[in-house]
Amino acid sequence: MSWLTHTLNGLAYGSLLFLVASGLTITFGLMRTVNLAHGAFYLLGGYLAYDLASRGTDYWLAMVIGVVGAAVAGMAAQRLLLHRLTGQELPQIVLTLGVALVIGDQILAHYGGDPISPPTPPGLTGPVELGALVFPKFRLVLIGIALGLALLVSALLRYTPIGAKVRAAVDDQEMARSVGIRVPLIFLLVFGLGTGLAAFAGVWGGAFTSLSPDSGFEVLLLALVVVVVGGLGSIPGAYVAALAVGLVEEFGRVLFPGWAMFTLYASVALVLALRPQGLLGKAAPR
Amino acid sequence: MKGRILAVVVAAVLLLAVPVVLDSFSVFVASRILILGLFATAYNVVFGYGGMPSLGHAAFFGIGGYTVGIAITRWAWPMALTMPVALVLGAVAGAVFGLFCLRVRGVYLLLITLALSQAVFGLAFYQTELTGGDNGIPGIPRDGVPTGGGFYLLALAVTAVCVSALWAFQRSPAGMTILGMRESESRMSATGYQVNTIRVMAFAVSGAFSAVAGALEVYLQGSVSTASLSWQISAEVLVFAILGGARRFLGPFLGAAIVTGLEVWVSTYTDRWTTALGVVYILTALFLTDGVLGRLRRLRRGTSPPAEQAPDEPVIVEVRK
Numbered sequence: 001m002s003w004l005t006h007t008l009n010g011l012a013y014g015s016l017l018f019l020v021a022s023g024l025t026i027t028f029g030l031m032r033t034v035n036l037a038h039g040a041f042y043l044l045g046g047y048l049a050y051d052l053a054s055r056g057t058d059y060w061l062a063m064v065i066g067v068v069g070a071a072v073a074g075m076a077a078q079r080l081l082l083h084r085l086t087g088q089e090l091p092q093i094v095l096t097l098g099v100a101l102v103i104g105d106q107i108l109a110h111y112g113g114d115p116i117s118p119p120t121p122p123g124l125t126g127p128v129e130l131g132a133l134v135f136p137k138f139r140l141v142l143i144g145i146a147l148g149l150a151l152l153v154s155a156l157l158r159y160t161p162i163g164a165k166v167r168a169a170v171d172d173q174e175m176a177r178s179v180g181i182r183v184p185l186i187f188l189l190v191f192g193l194g195t196g197l198a199a200f201a202g203v204w205g206g207a208f209t210s211l212s213p214d215s216g217f218e219v220l221l222l223a224l225v226v227v228v229v230g231g232l233g234s235i236p237g238a239y240v241a242a243l244a245v246g247l248v249e250e251f252g253r254v255l256f257p258g259w260a261m262f263t264l265y266a267s268v269a270l271v272l273a274l275r276p277q278g279l280l281g282k283a284a285p286r
Numbered sequence: 287m288k289g290r291i292l293a294v295v296v297a298a299v300l301l302l303a304v305p306v307v308l309d310s311f312s313v314f315v316a317s318r319i320l321i322l323g324l325f326a327t328a329y330n331v332v333f334g335y336g337g338m339p340s341l342g343h344a345a346f347f348g349i350g351g352y353t354v355g356i357a358i359t360r361w362a363w364p365m366a367l368t369m370p371v372a373l374v375l376g377a378v379a380g381a382v383f384g385l386f387c388l389r390v391r392g393v394y395l396l397l398i399t400l401a402l403s404q405a406v407f408g409l410a411f412y413q414t415e416l417t418g419g420d421n422g423i424p425g426i427p428r429d430g431v432p433t434g435g436g437f438y439l440l441a442l443a444v445t446a447v448c449v450s451a452l453w454a455f456q457r458s459p460a461g462m463t464i465l466g467m468r469e470s471e472s473r474m475s476a477t478g479y480q481v482n483t484i485r486v487m488a489f490a491v492s493g494a495f496s497a498v499a500g501a502l503e504v505y506l507q508g509s510v511s512t513a514s515l516s517w518q519i520s521a522e523v524l525v526f527a528i529l530g531g532a533r534r535f536l537g538p539f540l541g542a543a544i545v546t547g548l549e550v551w552v553s554t555y556t557d558r559w560t561t562a563l564g565v566v567y568i569l570t571a572l573f574l575t576d577g578v579l580g581r582l583r584r585l586r587r588g589t590s591p592p593a594e595q596a597p598d599e600p601v602i603v604e605v606r607k
Contacts, residue, residue: 034393084572089393090339091571094528097521098567105560217517221404228397261408269401273386276394 004133006250012139014246015146016201016208020219021226021238022153023197028224029233030157030170031190033082034089036096038198039220040103043213045070045199046206047107050118059122067199074195075188082191083184100216108213115215118206142204149197150239157235166190170233225268231278241279301442305435314506315550317438319543320445321502326526326538327449328495333524334532335456336488337468339392341520342383342399345406346376346493348515350500352410355423355510365431365505369444372501373494379406380493384486400517407515422511431505441502448495453535455491464488521567529570531577540578 020042027035049066053059077099085091124138157163168176169183177183202211205219226245230237245264252263271279304316325347332338350372357363357371383402387395410417417423432440455461466474467484475481504510513519522545523538530541545566552562574581 081568081572088575090528091575093339093341093393093396093571094521094525094567095571097525098564098571101564101567102561105558105564108560109558221400221517224397225401228394258412258414259408260412262405262412263408265401265405265408269386269398269405272394272398272401273389276390 006254008135010247010250011243012142013250014243015143016205017222017226017246018146018239018242019201019204021223021242022149023194024223024227025235025238027191027194029227034092036093037099038223039216040100041070041074041195041198042202042219043107043216044073044103046202046211047111049203050116050206063203066203067196070199071192071196075192078188078191104213104216113213115210115212117210120207150235154235229268229271229278237279305438310434313435313438317441317506319546320441321499322542322546323539324445324448325496325499326523326542327452328492329523330527330532330538331492332488333527336464339396340399341396342403343496343523344515344519345403346379346496347500347519349379350376350497351504351510351514352417354501354504355426358426359423369501372497376497377490377494380489381486384489388482388485403520407512410512410515422509424509426508428505444502448498452495525567525570528577529574531579534579537577537579
């Protein structure tokens with residue numbers, strides 16, 4: 001294992017983290033809805049796609065159904081539960097933790113506690129040879145997908161009318177309403193987009209590592225770290241933070257195996273203690 | 287005042303009667319309620335009382351537990367030594383957490399405490415020589431420590447002492463500064479109080495007694511594992527406090543009793559306790575943000591806004607932003 005391979009591994013893992021964090025950047029970072037069930041929707045998408053694919057459904061179709069299914073579930077949760085708690089952070093936290101527990105436990109009941117290993121997407125198996133470097137094709141593609149997604153979501157928020165409406169709804173709800181923006185609908189759709197992205201990450205994350213009913217929270221935590229360290233609501237910030245966390249995680253594991261997690265979370269706590277607005281965040285929160 | 291003394295006497299008699307009246311399983315459950323109730327009361331120093339939503343208190347609970355596990359299996363320390371050491375280590379850990387939280391509020395505080403407790407979890411998970419890693423430390427001998435009803439009485443004594451200490455602390459001048467800080471930080475610092483010191487103190491006191499609860503839990507269970515450090519524990523104690531009523535001193539204790547009792551009851555019917563717990567979280571968030579005690583008080587007074595409090599009670603306002 002060369003340093004280059006480790007770097008690429010770190011970048012690939014970071015890219016996966018960005019996939020997870022992209023949805024959370026939108027729901028939590030931008031819309032300020034604390035969604036601690038994000039990891040559960042990641043699991044939901046991953047397990048749904050895995051279940052369908054293992055019953056013979058076409059891989060890509062299974063992925064789409066997994067993503068759409070989780071997005072619909074997310075919108076239902078937003079509409080029926082979370083919607084009532086707009087602006088109330090603490091109840092949101094308790095509620096979404098409850099949703100996460102229910103989804104995690106139901107997955108445990110249906111699929112058992114052993115980790116599952118969803119297949120690598122067809123066409124992306126095997127290695128790529130770049131000169132002396134041999135690297136899994138899947139991971140390389142993942143790095144590309146994350147970069148593409150980062151650009152796409154940034155552009156969506158920045159240059160499209162929908163993005164402008166979202167930003168308006170976040171900045172000043174009352175004003176947005178009075179100029180005819182349907183804020184509740186926007187919130188609902190954005191939440192669906194966020195959970196859909198989580199599910200998309202779950203499908204790819206399953207193929208990257210594996211899925212188990214407890215892995216949802218681990219993923220959520222890393223995504224929270226990425227979103228907050230990057231600066232709330234900042235897609236470029238989240239992208240940079242995700243790659244940084246991926247690299248720290250990979251090299252931390254190689255260099256100080258007994259201190260994995262400790263090094264990561266202690267440094268994250270330190271970053272937040274010193275710079276609560278995150279690396280690329282603008283003003284201090286509140 | 288007379289009514290209050292009577293209530294305390296009746297409660298004491300009922301609590302002391304538990305091991306005589308109930309079967310051994312119920313006594314075990316009662317011991318667990320005492321321990322988790324103490325944990326929730328200690329947690330509330332930071333949460334309801336201090337207005338700082340922590341999602342990392344499992345760290346203190348687990349540190350108390352691992353102190354007992356490691357000290358007994360390595361050096362065969364007696365309980366009289368492990369408990370004070372757990373208290374001190376919990377206080378130190380609490381102070382460290384407090385230092386990290388000096389500049390952050392609300393969700394950020396929650397995330398920092400969560401990250402810190404995950405760091406502690408990581409230590410326990412990967413430093414396998416000291417902690418046994420994922421397996422934890424099973425089969426901890428409890429020489430000289432009674433079991434069953436005897437342990438219940440011991441836990442009752444420890445809990446009574448600790449809860450009384452917390453009560454006294456919260457009403458002491460030092461404790462009142464925490465309340466003042468929560469109500470208006472700027473006014474407190476303008477009056478000359480060191481707000482940073484107050485925050486660190488709140489965390490240290492809370493961490494110390496949370497660790498005592500964690501230590502007791504290990505004596506009850508006879509083992510300690512990374513489960514005691516997991517985020518679920520932090521989330522549960524948060525829910526205990528909200529469900530029971532974070533604005534009242536005994537609210538969190540009541541919340542711990544309700545959830546623990548519910549767990550026993552639900553578990554006799556189904557294995558899906560976690561799902562039921564999730565539903566409890568959801569219902570708490572939707573309908574009980576001022577807790578059972580807050581709700582009862584409102585019903586009794588027939589008023590809707592929880593504005594007014596009895597003057598002799600520490601007023602703990604809504605923690606939500």
